[in-house]
Amino acid sequence: MLQQVNGQSSGSDAHGRESLREDLQAFLGGEAPLHQLDDLTKVNPVTLETVLRCLQARYTADTFYTRAGCTLVALNPFKPIPQLYSPEVMQEYHTAPQPQKLKPHIFTVGEQTYRNVKSLIEPVNQSIVVSGESGAGKTWTSRCLMKFYAVVAASPTSWESHKIAERIEQRILNSNPVMEAFGNACTLRNNNSSRFGKFIQLQLNRAQQMTGAAVQTYLLEKTRVACQASSERNFHIFYQICKGASADERLQWHLAEGAAFSWLPNPERTLEEDCFEVTREAMLHLGIDAPTQNNIFQALAGLLHLGNTRFADSGNEAQPCPLMDDAKCSVRTAASLLRLPEDPLLETLRIRTIRAGRRQQVFRKPCSRAECDTRRDCLAKLVYARLFDWLVSVINSSICADPDSWTTFIGLLDVYGFESFPTNSLEQLCINYANEKLQQHFVAHYLRAQQEEYTAEGLEWSTVSYQDNQTCLDLIEGSPVSICSLINEECRLNRPSSAAQLQTRIESALAGSPCLGHNKLSREPSFIVVHYAGSVRYHTAGLVEKNKDPIPPELTRLLQQSQDPLLKVLFPADPEEKSQEEPSGQSRAPVLTVVSKFKASLEQLLQVLHSTTPHYIRCIKPNSQGRAQMFHQEEVLSQLEACGLVETIHISAAGFPIRVSHRNFVERYELLRRLCPGAAPSPHGPPPDEGRSEWSPGSEQATLQALLQDILHTLPALARAPAEATLAPVHCGRTKVFMTDSALELLERGRAQVLEQCARCIQGGWRRHRGRKKERQRRAAVLIQAAVRSWLTRKHIQRLHAAATVIKRAWQEWRVSTDLRSQGGQ
Structure with a gap:
């Protein structure tokens, strides 16, 4: 039986013997200590016990991420480690030539998915499935991945584009605190448990820059609004408005300091999620202005007062249940905050409307005390569920990009973890x-x-x-x-x-x-x-009723009478609704249950996942107490067994995660034949582009086999160490080429080398061309200059000849006139 360890010295003699045995085994076997093994495929032998010991050794050494083949194992440290997720660390993994050679990290998975989207080999949408028990750290992991993509995928060059990308990045990050405030709660196993599932599509354009995102949610646990298990809490937002609102706001919302609310258990517990200002600031960045925020928080305060509305048993079944004495003020306050008329509110909660007969005659029947409580809870759940859906639609309208502006996406799936409580109902069954x-x-x-x-x-x-x-x-x-x-x-x-x-x-x-x-x-x-x-x-108990999730139509009609601007948006008046509220007899539409809707949405999600290349992060919870430096072997062992981690390691150690079709392999790597001097041109070389679609399978296979043999000869030359080539096998299947990550790395290295050689040849040819062109231009310039100088000289001589002629003629005329004057004087 495995010993349970809590981070302290438990059984010092046994612990000392175990440590001595590990040191001796490492010394004799020449193996690295367990805490230095970054990949569980290197553990020898691969068993649950050795994997468990390796994870415990790394957890003790404050190393919380470990590779397990295709999967990343993430241990929840239960303590803040800001330096592990800083922007500098993000850039380190993003700019690393080979991020897989760095220490295991969630940013390794993030960068791999990002590079896969950029890859020229069969680019396809990517997804990251973050799984694990409740409290294992899934929400934190998804949050860090969103920050990582916001940093690495939003780096355009122009200043205007940079401001647009910065705004998109900020809105995507601001969606997190809003959704966590309205959708997360403190449970027995997790102080920040997601009470809904979400799939986030980070949308990328052709330049792999993030242009937007889209959020899809699944099965909000709306029953938590009106019913919380022992030692659990309501959604974070209720505590935030009570603790973080100003004195004036609390006065406006009738939230007196220290006031007790039935739907607000354990208010004395202070959690880091109780951050009202962060939520308000995030909502403002998402386009929810201050007046709308005030309407939201006022409605939430109205729900809290509605929860204090309690009914007494009626002595007469023909009379509605009276209110408790201390509940009269609460129902009045709730009606005021929800901006509903008080009398119709009470009437709706206490009197049921029944339609019967062919003429759909309306009968009014007083409800029992239990029915009144149920209708009150249903009203609160209805308002909160509509509010949550509206918030998701606002977030999507704020961050979603135009369909023409993005081509691929990276999906992040953060779904509720496996749950098992003392009392489990329909919510846990669906989860x-x-x-x-x-x-x-x-x-x-x-x-x-x-x-x-x-x-x-x-x-x-x-x-x-x-x-x-x-x-x-x-x-x-x-x-x-x-x-x-x-x-x-x-x-x-x-x-x-x-x-x-x-x-x-x-x-x-x-x-x-x-x-x-x-x-x-x-x-x-x-x-x-x-x-x-x-x-x-x-x-x-309660399974069938929860699955029906009945909403009395009079509750919807009541909320449509609200004068609150937000509730008017959430419950618009529908003129056709009256005729569809209570279909009778055989015309009744089939019941669309909670399970049916959830199953349909789950199938749709899985179709999206099947269309992507998935990556897996397994979050492991070291202990159920949520304490740092505590590692319970039995609890971790059960999680390792449940997720089939050992089988994953075995398949990953012997598998080939990279697979490329024959055609794409030939088109991408045929240029590597340049690195093999003895390789003769293939007799089946690829024809021009217009003829590639007419390849016969036989000629393509022959081309591939010849090319593959030449490439295999180039691997030793590409490897930096002799052993690197032997550890990078490439296998040719019937329709695909299979290889490991190291083989792909060698091939890409050789391809880059050939492209670099080609680039140098092109650059040399271009420089020679430019040199010859410049020489011709120089010679032409000399000829032109000589011609111009000759022309200028001729023009100058002509001008001199003309001037000399003029002077000569003038001199001759002067001599003639002088001679004539002298002869006349004689």
Whole structure:
């Protein structure tokens, strides 16, 4: 049995012997200490125990990131380490020629996905799937990756473009605090737990500059607004407005200091997420002005006062339930803050409207105390869910780029982690169902698909066994009978059924599934599902009602009467709504349940993921207490087993993550034949571009084989060390070429070398051409100058001749006149 370690000396003798054994093994075997192994594929032998010891040694040495083949393992340090995520570190990984040679980091994965988008080899959209238990650090990892891309993918040259990119970058980063304030909460296992799933598309243009982003959310846990488990809290934003608002604002929103609210448990706990000014500043940058913010916070304050509205039992079933004495002020304040008329608000909460008969006659029936509480909670959940969806739409309109301005994207998936609480209901079932689907995506894409592709391509491969969770998914979503189908059927039948009856039906219909269990000692109706990450007991009480998620139409009509500008946007008046509110008899539309909607959105997400090249970050939670320097081996071991990390390491160590089609390989690397002096021109060389589409498979295969042999001869010359070439195998499959990262690095190095030689030849030819051209220009200039000088000389001589003629003629005339005067005097 593994010993549980909490960071202190526990059993000094045993610890000393273990350390001595490790040192002796490292000395005799010549191996590096465990904390220096950056890649778990280098652990020898690869077992759960050795992987666990390596991770623990690195965690003790404050090294929290480790490669596991295609996956990055991230241990949550549970303490701030700002120097690990500084802009200088981002630039270091971004500008590094080979970032994979640096220490493992989430920025390594970020830079790899960014370079893959830029790659000229079959560029394709990229995605990063961040998975792990609740509290393992998924939200923090996604936040740091967004900051990384905002820095490295927003660097245009012109000043105007730089200001635009800077504004986009700021808006994308500002979406984080807003969504975390309205969508995150403190749970038993995580102080900043995401209570919704989100997939962020970072949109890039052809120059790989980030032009915008788009956010898609999944299954907000809106029930948390009105119901919080013991020792848990409501969404962060409620605590922020109570703690961070000014005195005038608290007076305006009727939030007296120290006031008690039923829906605001554990207000004494101070968390770093309670940062109201950061949220307001971020909302302002996203285009939500101060008046709109005031309307939002006023509505949230109204929900808090609505939660203090309590009802008493009515002595007469024909009369509505009276308010508790201390609740009269609360309902008045709630109506004022929501800008609703007080009497219709009370009437809607206490009286149910029933439509019956062919003529749809309206009957009014007073609600019981429990029904009043349910309608009050439903009203709060409805307002908050609409507000959250509106915020997401505002964020998207602020950061989303025009469809024509981007060509590729990098997706970041931050989904809720696996959850198991003392009481688990529909929310936990959906969350764990999503985790099962993501685990299946990882298994299908990497573990199973890679091995099947190696076999189909004819590569020599020893099959690695792995844990498949298809049986559990068949139990949850399978056809024709599954947990989801049974719950949905209960909703469609719309018949009264107890929690015990639902439990009995699930157990009898799915008794043959090995992933279904039952705790006979439990007094409450429940069933157990054996997930890949562990067994979870789900309580059947309330499952059907939560799946229906009924919204009484009179609640919507009431909110449409609000004079608040924000609520008018959230609940616009619909003239056609009345005719569609209560369809009767056989005209009733099929019920669209929570499970059905969630399943559809999940399938759509998986289609997007399947269309991208995925990268995986496995976040591991070292301990359940959330304390630094504490490593619980048993808890970490269960997480390693659940995610199939050892199988991943085995396949990654022997696998070929880079695969290129024959045609693209020939087109990109045929120029490497220049590095092989003995290589003769291929008789099957590629024809001109216009004929490439007419290649026959035989000629292409022959060209590839000849080219591949020549390239393999060039690898030793490209390698900086003799061993580098042997560690960089290239294999030719039936339709693709398979290689490791090191082989791709060598090929790209050789290609860059050839291109550099070609560039030098082109530059030399261009310089010779320029020299000859300048020489011709110089000679032409000399000839032109000589001609001009000759012409100028001739013109000058002509002018001299003309002047001499004039002078001579004048002199002759003067002599004649002088002679005539002298003769006349005689």
